[in-house]
Amino acid sequence: MYTTGTAFLEALKEAGVSYIFANLGSDHPSIIESLAIAKQENRELPKVIICPHEFVALSAAHGYAQATGELQAVIVHVECGTQNMGGAIHNAYKSRVPVLVFAGASPFTQEGELTGSRNEFIHWIQDVFDQRGIMRGYSKYDNEIRTGTNVKQLVHRALQIAKSDPAGPVYLMGPREAMEQETERITVQKELWEPIAPAALPPKQIEQLAEDLLSAKKPLIVTSYLGRKKEAVEELIRLCERLAIPVIESVPHQMNFPADNPMHCGSYWNDPKQNELLAEADFVLVLDSDVPWIPTKNKPSENITVYYIDIDPLKEDMPLWYIPSKCFFKADALTALQQINASLDAKKIDQKTVSARRDEITAFHERLKEQRRKLEQAGEDVTTPEYLTACVRELMDEDTIILNEGITNYGAISNHIEATVPGSYFGSGAGSLGWNGGAAIGMKLAYPEKTVISLTGDGSYLFSVPSTVHWMAKRYETPFLTVIYNNQGWCAPKHSTLGVYPNGVANAYQDFYVHFDPPADLAGVAASAGEAHPITVKERSKLKEALAEGLKQVKEGRSAVIDVYIPHVYSDGEVNAEKTAKETMQ
Incomplete structure (x- = not known):
């Protein structure tokens, strides 16, 4: 039949x-x-x-x-x-x-x-x-x-x-x-x-873009998901190294530009501060980014020239969205970069200006790296998100895939994980929490030979339906390592409330209705459902040993969940750790 x-x-x-x-x-x-x-x-x-x-x-x-x-x-x-x-x-x-x-x-x-x-x-x-x-x-x-x-x-x-x-x-x-x-x-x-062919830039406007780019004194590129095509990363590197253009990643959910390249100048998330390079730029090329900056916190100058290239430049499904730009292009980033690089091949480049800018941006890149190292060593009596991410970074090799659903620690993870290989780092790219568990299974099915490490908040971990996730991981032999950044609550609603009511009653009473006390045995859930190896870490001194053990279990074919306690969503430790980190940087 x-x-x-x-x-x-x-x-x-x-x-x-x-x-x-x-x-x-x-x-x-x-x-x-x-x-x-x-x-x-x-x-x-x-x-x-x-x-x-x-x-x-x-x-x-x-x-x-x-x-x-x-x-x-x-x-x-x-x-x-x-x-x-x-x-x-x-x-x-x-x-x-x-x-x-x-x-x-x-x-x-x-x-x-x-x-x-x-x-x-x-x-x-x-x-x-x-x-x-x-x-x-x-x-x-x-x-x-x-x-x-x-x-x-x-x-x-x-x-x-x-x-x-x-x-x-x-x-x-x-x-x-x-x-x-x-x-x-x-x-x-x-x-x-077959799907429709990739869209390209209009030939006449490539020349104008290239001329504006070459005449800029402080050009900047902002991207979020250009790395969905690995070849686009190579073209972006080619462009940035040729003209010494710094790259900032806004809420990156791909590996868009290698963190060890001197032109990489970090990423931002919901940072409540103005980015120095964005403020000083006289030209910004936005490539594949829904939210290249948040105007109430961080934005370019009013006199800047902006070019916007995206597969979805109008954001027709976002009721409120606008970024004043000289030109908007509905184009594939890989194709557009190939066109721009080809156009520059025939143009005269002021190498003296480029050389000076390269030295300046390289020095900026090195300062950022030094600041990250200081942040990673701050708060010796607690496990900070920066230190935890640095410890995970030590486990990585070219066959590692990192998933980031850290939410309030998203920025710490994206900056401190320092991904360098296209296809080695992913976020969900959206706003509904819990993607991390199922996504890890999907990626492990796609690449059984790779090591998949999911970095998630405790809230995101619970949203992922971990009982289902770890039953599936066992049945279909897709072991992966989960590291939980456990602050025992939802930190995002607290931060949002303080952003609107910094001196409000909720702050005075320190009650934001977001804590998970008493904490659940998060690692134990995975152990019960899928025989994952459970580890709970409450002391900084035991972290590296736990991570090594978890990775060993995964490489031997068994998932592992490491529940790492970081400063509590309500404790002074969260504030003190951040304060100590800033003082160390200064």
């Missing part, structure tokens, strides 16, 4: 999908039967990864696509499973990660008129008017499979849209009768459904 469900699975395989991250339900008999028949007949289909929670399923597909650029599929149960993906679909959409999500739907017949007609109580309860509407604000495309005669075309069209810039998730749904329908096998030519 050849059904719509069979054709759907075949279409995924034909399109190059390797994994289906699945949370199956009563709407998926055709999928389950087709998988069983394929197994019996030794026919290859995408491998199914059972995911006890939909948020983790989509986070794993997200992580796989980030690491490889290759789209994977997620299958969930009707509108309930769709809603359970919640924050994960926000993450995939906002960070422009391609993924195909398929959900079944309640049967639309109830008297046995068609194969798959209603036969369970839940089929009435899960029938809703607009299931696709749940996803419409967070997907590039949605459609309903109504027949098996064109299901392959629908799948390939959805994948084409998902993979075309700006990439993102797509959503297909199919009621049970449609998926159970017997149909004829058809063949679709995959090469006719």
Whole structure:
């Protein structure tokens, strides 16, 4: 028997999908039967990864696509499973990660008129008017499979849209009768459904950009996710070394520029201070960045020349967004950089000016590095986020992948981890917490030979559904190391409140309703669910030994979770550690 469900699975395989991250339900008999028949007949289909929670399923597909650029599929149960993906679909959409999500739907017949007609109580309860509407604000495309005669075309069209810039998730749904329908096998030519070609800069305006760049005395480049294409990193290095242009990463969720390059001048997160280089710049080239600066805290001068190049320069899905810019370009950063570098090949460059700027920026880079080292040694009686990150950095090699979901410690991690290899560092790129666990599984599936280290806050760790994550890591042999920056609470709401009410009542009473006291046994959760090796570290002197043990366990094939206590969200230790660090820098 050849059904719509069979054709759907075949279409995924034909399109190059390797994994289906699945949370199956009563709407998926055709999928389950087709998988069983394929197994019996030794026919290859995408491998199914059972995911006890939909948020983790989509986070794993997200992580796989980030690491490889290759789209994977997620299958969930009707509108309930769709809603359970919640924050994960926000993450995939906002960070422009391609993924195909398929959900079944309640049967639309109830008297046995068609194969798959209603036969369970839940089929009435899960029938809703607009299931696709749940996803419409967070997907590039949605459609309903109504027949098996064109299901392959629908799948390939959805994948084409998902993979075309700006990439993102797509959503297909199919009621049970449609998926159970017997149909004829058809063949679709995959090469006719490729994503659209990368966009380039208009030739006439390349010359103007190059001239403005060459005439600038203090040029600057700001980026956030240019590193999604490794070749773009190479082109950026070429440009920056040729003209001695400093690079700042704003909330980086890729390795965009090697930290050991003299032109790398750090990153910022929600820093409540003006960045020196941004304030002094007379020209800024923004490449792939949604939020290159936060105007209430940190912004360029009013007389600056800004060029903005991005795969999504209008941010049409952000109701409030604007950055005054001389030119906005909807272009692929790799293609644009290749064009700019080619244009500069034919131009005369003032080497004296470039040489002087190189010396100045190199000195700035070295000062930043010295400041980071001082921060890492500050607070000898506590484990600061900077020291913890420095200790993790010592474990890294060229085959390490770092995940950063440290939230209030995001900046400390992105600055102190000092990533240098394209594809070695990732953040979620969005705002719904918990991405770290599923993403680590997806990245480990993509690169089994690499060491995956997830750096997460205790809040983000809890949001990741660690019981599901570590059960999956054990079952599918994807061991990774989790390091928890445990301040026993949500520090972000506290910081936000103080940002608006620095002298308010909440500050006076020091009660922000965000602490996790008494603390949970976070490492123990992973041990119980997936036999991960649990370690809790409360003393700075025991940190390096714990990290070494955790890494050893991972390399031997067992996940490890190291719960590291840093200054409490409510304690004076947090404030004192920051004060000590600043005094050390001075």
